[in-house]
Amino acid sequence: MDPLPDLTPEHFEILVTRELRKIGLDVSELRTHRCSQLPEPERGYLLELKGVVRGAGWQRRVLIACRRQHHAIVAADVELLREHLQEANAEAGLLFGAADFDPTALTAAQDSPLALLRVTDGRTAFDTSGWGTPGHYPAWLPAYCAQSVERDPLGQPRYQLLATGQAGVIVEPLRPRTKERRDA
Numbered sequence: 001m002d003p004l005p006d007l008t009p010e011h012f013e014i015l016v017t018r019e020l021r022k023i024g025l026d027v028s029e030l031r032t033h034r035c036s037q038l039p040e041p042e043r044g045y046l047l048e049l050k051g052v053v054r055g056a057g058w059q060r061r062v063l064i065a066c067r068r069q070h071h072a073i074v075a076a077d078v079e080l081l082r083e084h085l086q087e088a089n090a091e092a093g094l095l096f097g098a099a100d101f102d103p104t105a106l107t108a109a110q111d112s113p114l115a116l117l118r119v120t121d122g123r124t125a126f127d128t129s130g131w132g133t134p135g136h137y138p139a140w141l142p143a144y145c146a147q148s149v150e151r152d153p154l155g156q157p158r159y160q161l162l163a164t165g166q167a168g169v170i171v172e173p174l175r176p177r178t179k180e181r182r183d184a
Contacts (some may be wrong), residue, residue: 004121004143007098009047011144012066015119016049016096019146024167026054031127033063033088044069044098053174055167060113063090066098073097073116075108082112092174101149101157109137114174116149118159125161159179 004049005011013030020027030051038044047066052059067073081093092113101116109116125145127134143151147159148169160167 002022005067007119007144009045009066009068012047012068012096012098012119013049015142015144015146016066016094018066018142019117019162020053022164023054023162023170024165025170028052028054030064035085038067038069042069042071048084050090053170054093055171058171058175060092061090062092062124062174063088064094064096066096067096070099072100072102073105075104076101076106078108078114078116081114082108085113085126091176094170096146096173098144103151103155103157106149106151106157109173113174113176115170117162117170118147118149118157119144120147120159121145129149129161152170 017030019028022140028051030049030109033050036046038046045068049064051062054063063085064152068078078095081095085093094115094117096117096119098119098140101118122141122143122145123137126137126141148162150158152158
């Protein structure tokens with residue numbers, strides 16, 4: 001079995017664009033806002049991309065944070081994205097993390113125009129998806145895939161592979177919050 005390619009910032013940007021387009025969103029005006037190495041012990045990086053995401057009758061200026069790190073993504077990582085939204089003059093944010101999400105991250109993103117997504121390797125995604133026999137991978141399988149991150153009934157993160165036509169899993173959290181929506 002071939003090893004996975006390194007998830008470089010360039011590869012991460014391509015992955016984000018591919019996954020958003022796969023679910024039916026258009027990504028345009030994408031440019032690097034920030035790229036920095038994370039301090040120890042994370043041994044990774046933070047790539048922030050600024051652009052516009054559009055769906056049917058809907059569009060937002062977004063800041064897309066791509067976090068490559070070894071430890072789980074926590075509330076402080078979500079708060080950092082929230083702070084950077086204002087700096088980037090963005091209306092909403094997408095946090096793609098190449099690590100698991102701690103339940104505190106989901107709490108921090110609640111009631112904010114933020115969508116959380118986990119990046120996982122394609123083989124793991126295939127093995128847990130029910131698409132076919134685990135361990136037997138088709139040639140079309142990408143090295144990495146994205147999963148939406150939601151809270152399960154016990155308050156723990158639940159991951160669902162993004163699929164064609166699922167733009168709502170990203171669009172819904174990014175819609176402007178109104179009093180009626182918060183109270184619902």
